[in-house]
Structures are given as C-alpha cells and as structure tokens.
Amino acid sequence: MKWDSMPNDMNVADLIVEFLIQNGIKDIFGYPGGMVIHLINALDKRKDKITNHINYHEQGSSFAACGYSLASRNIGVAYATSGPGATNLITGIANAYFDSIPCLFITGNVNIDESKGNLPIRQKGFQEMDIIPLLKNCTKYATYINDKNEILYELQKSLHIAKNGRCGAVVLDIPMNIFKENIDLSTLRQYEYKITSKKEMDFSEILAILKDSKRPCIIAGMGVNPYKNNFLQLLELLQIPIILSMPNIDLLPTKHPLNFGFLGAYGLRMANFIIHKSDVILSIGSRLDIRQIGAKKENFAPNAKLIRIDIDENEFINKIKENELQIHSDCGDFIDKLAVCLRDSNDFTTRNYMWHKWLKICKEIRQTLKDKDARFETKAINAISKYIPNNAIITTDVGQNQVWVAQCFNIKDKQRILFSSSFGAMGCSLPMAIGAYFGSKDSNISQDSINTKIYCICGDGGFQMNIQELEFIRKEKLPIKIIIINNKSLGMIRHFQEIYFDKNYVATTKDSGYSTPNFKKITKAYGLKYFKIIKKQDIKKHIFSYPKAAIIEVIFDFDTYVFPKLEFNKPNCDQLPPLERKLYQYLLNL
Numbered sequence: 123m124k125w126d127s128m129p130n131d132m133n134v135a136d137l138i139v140e141f142l143i144q145n146g147i148k149d150i151f152g153y154p155g156g157m158v159i160h161l162i163n164a165l166d167k168r169k170d171k172i173t174n175h176i177n178y179h180e181q182g183s184s185f186a187a188c189g190y191s192l193a194s195r196n197i198g199v200a201y202a203t204s205g206p207g208a209t210n211l212i213t214g215i216a217n218a219y220f221d222s223i224p225c226l227f228i229t230g231n232v233n234i235d236e237s238k239g240n241l242p243i244r245q246k247g248f249q250e251m252d253i254i255p256l257l258k259n260c261t262k263y264a265t266y267i268n269d270k271n272e273i274l275y276e277l278q279k280s281l282h283i284a285k286n287g288r289c290g291a292v293v294l295d296i297p298m299n300i301f302k303e304n305i306d307l308s309t310l311r312q313y314e315y316k317i318t319s320k321k322e323m324d325f326s327e328i329l330a331i332l333k334d335s336k337r338p339c340i341i342a343g344m345g346v347n348p349y350k351n352n353f354l355q356l357l358e359l360l361q362i363p364i365i366l367s368m369p370n371i372d373l374l375p376t377k378h379p380l381n382f383g384f385l386g387a388y389g390l391r392m393a394n395f396i397i398h399k400s401d402v403i404l405s406i407g408s409r410l411d412i413r414q415i416g417a418k419k420e421n422f423a424p425n426a427k428l429i430r431i432d433i434d435e436n437e438f439i440n441k442i443k444e445n446e447l448q449i450h451s452d453c454g455d456f457i458d459k460l461a462v463c464l465r466d467s468n469d470f471t472t473r474n475y476m477w478h479k480w481l482k483i484c485k486e487i488r489q490t491l492k493d494k495d496a497r498f499e500t501k502a503i504n505a506i507s508k509y510i511p512n513n514a515i516i517t518t519d520v521g522q523n524q525v526w527v528a529q530c531f532n533i534k535d536k537q538r539i540l541f542s543s544s545f546g547a548m549g550c551s552l553p554m555a556i557g558a559y560f561g562s563k564d565s566n567i568s569q570d571s572i573n574t575k576i577y578c579i580c581g582d583g584g585f586q587m588n589i590q591e592l593e594f595i596r597k598e599k600l601p602i603k604i605i606i607i608n609n610k611s612l613g614m615i616r617h618f619q620e621i622y623f624d625k626n627y628v629a630t631t632k633d634s635g636y637s638t639p640n641f642k643k644i645t646k647a648y649g650l651k652y653f654k655i656i657k658k659q660d661i662k663k664h665i666f667s668y669p670k671a672a673i674i675e676v677i678f679d680f681d682t683y684v685f686p687k688l689e690f691n692k693p694n695c696d697q698l699p700p701l702e703r704k705l706y707q708y709l710l711n712l
C-alpha cells in the first residue's frame with residue numbers, strides 16, 4: 123500500500139476501498155443493507171476510481187464477481203449485508219471456490235456489542251448470523267474481523283491467498299462498527315508472506331517417457347488457460363494432439379490443426395478415441411474428474427502412461443492410475459520449462475517425424491467422425507456461432523445449452539467462453555455476463571478488450587434463476603445479447619428421465635409441472651429488443667450484431683438431446699448413440 127498518498131482521516135471502509143483501487147479493481151458488485159452501509163458510502167466517495175454496481179439479488183453480485191475475475195484476470199469483488207444478504211451470496215462464493223476463480227467477498231455483520239458471541243442463543247442482533255462456519259467448505263480462507271488494526275493484514279492476506287496457488291474464493295466478515303472506526307495507518311498490522319524458493323523440476327523422466335512414446339497427447343485443463351501464449355509456443359515444438367477439458371474449450375480455436383476437442387462424458391468422440399489410443403498423456407492443469415475420465419477409472423486411457431501436472435498437490439491423493447507420474451507445479455512454470463528442455467534436446471526432431479504418423483491417424487479419426495453427431499440442435503448452435511464475433515466473451519448457463527456450445531460452437535481464436543464448470547450452477551450466465559462486461563473493460567490484456575462484445579447463452583430454466591438482473595442490464599444500458607435456447611423444458615434432466623425413467627417426466631416439462639413465461643413480454647417489460655428464431659433461416663447476422671441489449675429467443679422442440687454421451691460401463695470412446703460396430707472397430711484399429 124502506498125502510504126504517502128493516503129488521506130489520514132480514513133475509516134476502515136475507506137481503507138478497504140483504497141486497497142481495492144490500488145489492486146486495480148475498478149468495478150465492484152453488491153447489494154445494499156444496513157451492515158454494509160459504511161462500505162457503500164466509502165465507495166461513493168471514490169466513485170471516480172471504482173464503480174459500485176448494484177445488482178438485484180446478491181447471487182447476481184457474486185456471479186458477476188466471478189465473471190469480472192475471469193474476464194479481467196484480476197480479482198473479482200462482491201459484498202452483501204449480514205444474514206440473508208450473506209447467504210444469498212454463497213452460491214457465487216462456492217462457484218468461485220470450486221471453479222478456482224480468485225474472488226474476494228465482503229459481508230457485513232452486526233455491531234460487535236450486538237453479536238451473540240459464544241452465548242448458546244440463536245441471535246442477539248437483528249439479521250445476525252455467523253457466516254464463517256457455513257463458508258468453511260467453499261472458501262480458501264474466510265475470517266471475521268473484530269479488530270480494526272487487523273484490516274490491512276486481512277485484506278493483504280486474503281488477496282494473496284485468492285490469487286496464489288490454486289485460485290479461489292476468500293471472504294472477510296466485518297461487523298458494522300468496525301467499518302466506521304477511524305484508523306491510524308501507522309498502527310495497522312501488515313501481512314508478509316515468505317517467498318519460498320520453487321523446487322527444481324526434474325524433466326529427465328518426462329523427456330524419457332515422451333521420447334519412447336509413439337502416440338502422445340496433451341490434456342490441457344483450466345490451469346493452462348491463463349498461459350495461452352506460452353502454451354502455443356510449446357505446441358510449436360511438440361506438435362502432438364491437444365485434448366481440452368470442457369472448462370478450457372476456449373484455449374484453442376476450433377480450427378486449430380492440433381485441437382481435437384474436449385474429452386469426457388459429453389466430450390467429442392474424436393477426443394475420447396484419441397485418449398483411448400494414446401500411449402502417453404501429459405495432463406496439464408486438469409483435475410481429471412469423473413465427468414472427464416468416466417466413473418470407471420480403468421476405462422480411461424487404458425494404454426497410456428499418465429503424467430499429471432497440477433498446482434494443487436492434494437489432487438494427487440486421488441490417483442487416476444497406479445503408476446502415474448505426478449508433478450506439483452504451476453502450469454505456466456511447467457510449460458515454459460518444458461519448452462526450454464525441448465529446445466535444448468536433439469532427440470525431438472526424429473520424434474516429430476514419428477508423431478507425424480500419429481497425427482495423421484488423429485486427423486483420420488476427425489475426418490471419419492465429422493458430422494456423425496450432427497442433428498438439428500447442433501446445427502442451429504453452430505450456425506449461431508458463425509455470427510458471434512472474434513472479440514466476444516460468451517457465457518453459458520448449465521444444462522444442454524452449455525454442452526451444445528462446448529460441442530458445436532465454432533470457437534474463434536480470441537473468444538472466451540465462461541460458465542460454471544465444476545460447480546455447475548444454473549443461473550450463472552446472466553450475472554457472469556454482466557461481470558465479464560466490466561471485467562473485459564478493466565482488463566489490461568488486450569487493446570481490443572474495450573470493444574469486447576458479450577453474449578449470454580442460457581436455457582429457459584437457468585435464465586429464470588437470475589432473471590432479475592435484466593433490470594441491471596436495462597438500467598446500465600449494457601449491450602449484452604441474451605440468447606435463450608427455449609426447449610420449453612429443463613432439457614438436461616428431461617433427457618435423463620427419458621433414458622433412465624422410461625419417459626416418466628416429473629417437473630421438467632409443461633405437462634409435468636415446469637413452465638416458462640412469455641419471454642417476449644418479459645423483454646418488453648425490461649425495455650429491451652426482442653428477436654425470435656424459429657427455424658434455421660431466421661438465424662441472421664443483424665440479430666447478433668444488434669448494437670444494444672437484446673433477448674434472442676431460439677425455439678427448439680422440447681425433446682432435445684445432448685449426444686454423444688458416455689454410457690456407463692463402456693469404454694469412454696464408446697458413447698451413446700453407439701457407432702456402427704464396423705466403424706467403431708475401424709477407428710479402434712487405426
């Protein structure tokens with residue numbers, strides 16, 4: 123913190139705001155309440171440097187913070203008042219934690235003298251609630267501050283924790299009386315962290331394994347996403363197939379010759395075949411969860427030696443293969459150092475020749491499977507993607523809409539695709555789009571970011587979960603395009619009921635208790651522009667380049683499907699609907 127530039131009549135709330143400004147945060151999201159009123163006032167005093175955006179539900183604020191962080195690659199910040207405000211914030215907090223997004227959340231709490239402390243009563247103060255124990259399992263760090271002299275220490279510490287190692291959510295719970303206390307800068311404790319020297323990585327074993335391999339591939343997880351340029355340089359040297367994890371689908375454009383799609387339960391068949399046929403898998407920055415490797419570990423990459431690079435050492439406790447090689451490292455460090463080793467090594471010129479044959483096989487797999495899973499839904503989503511510009515951030519919700527985007531979008535090289543991945547929270551797409559809008563403006567990453575276009579793609583169910591944020595879009599005149607894929611059902615769950623409950627639909631379709639409002643009227647109520655797409659010919663460029671906010675309702679039949687889809691107990695490349703056996707065998711034998 124720069125001391126000399128600080129006014130000397132600050133209270134704790136002012137200090138928090140200065141701290142955020144000094145850390146490059148230009149936008150913050152929240153909702154008013156008595157216990158954060160001093161924070162709101164402090165934000166107002168510094169509105170020249172930081173904008174306090176008021177959502178219409180605290181969940182909207184916490185998802186907006188996630189979107190802001192992902193788009194700006196800085197920390198996202200949201201706040202809420204005590205009790206119900208704080209509990210409303212929790213879904214977005216958990217999202218930041220499970221999806222490893224660096225975010226700081228601030229909750230207000232009752233004055234210390236109104237707090238029940240250790241008394242065995244439920245509450246003393248109005249809206250009092252001890253939120254910290256609730257946050258234990260969904261934050262990297264969460265603490266209650268009852269001493270004004272600890273504020274700077276806790277801010278510095280929580281920011282450090284949120285941004286370092288495996289990123290995630292941190293929460294500071296601050297009583298109202300602490301916010302308003304004046305501070306003496308000279309008495310504030312500061313956080314000092316020890317920089318531990320990084321362990322030297324030994325690349326000899328990796329190089330030896332790679333040298334012996336005939337069919338290597340890389341699985342690139344979300345941990346690689348911030349190091350896109352470094353990764354592209356590594357690819358220049360390695361020239362082996364890249365399989366992405368679903369949350370990381372925007373790492374490479376769809377047309378990149380080494381991009382063979384994403385793996386897993388809903389992954390592309392070509393990706394799952396390539397993994398099945400690989401003899402070495404270098405998994406960088408992916409935790410290889412069940413959705414990716416399947417419920418039966420032995421079905422995952424049966425012929426491969428697995429090398430795992432993960433920043434979270436605890437992930438190694440969950441072994442995927444008995445003889446896997448585990449490397450505890452930051453992905454950026456690993457990628458750069460591997461590139462140096464490869465440049466220094468002569469062995470890899472001949473290897474590249476060997477791998478060339480393997481790449482040809484992978485391309486043959488891609489070509490053979492092309493259009494095998496094409497259906498109305500996939501063609502429509504793909505057609506829409508052609509009109510989404512390169513400088514776009516696309517948020518998706520959770521459900522079929524999300525998987526269609528991952529499977530069928532024609533992703534361009536600068537596009538970002540954001541969603542709730544590990545946490546899988548419906549309702550994320552609209553507030554995340556709002557956060558991404560401001561995050562892209564605040565990002566120093568690219569000159570283009572100022573013109574970034576934001577698209578929110580959601581299902582008719584997920585859209586209704588944070589529908590109130592339309593008022594935010596109207597009020598702040600954000601030119602966000604909201605594409606509602608309206609299949610008049612909770613599509614993902616309806617599909618499960620079709621397969622596993624013999625079409626006994628409960629609470630997922632019109633006839634079974636689920637419904638949608640008239641989205642055209644909703645659009646009108648919020649003063650936005652409405653477009654409707656019923657057939658493929660309605661998908662027109664001018665709709666997606668409309669300069670202001672709009673809702674684009676895309677009508678699908680209610681019986682929509684996400685295929686391919688993993689079938690339990692089958693090898694991961696033998697997804698539903700099953701391929702013709704002759705073709706399946708042909709691909710296996712390649």
Ligand SMILES: Cc1ncc(C[n+]2csc(CCOP(=O)(O)OP(=O)(O)O)c2C)c(N)n1
Binds near residue numbers: 582609
């Ligand atoms: C907050 C939350 N509640 C419930 C679910 C379970 N769930 C996953 S997908 C889905 C259906 C989503 O329906 P819709 O938003 O219409 O999207 P679609 O699958 O039709 O594209 C549900 C209910 C969830 N992921 N998140």
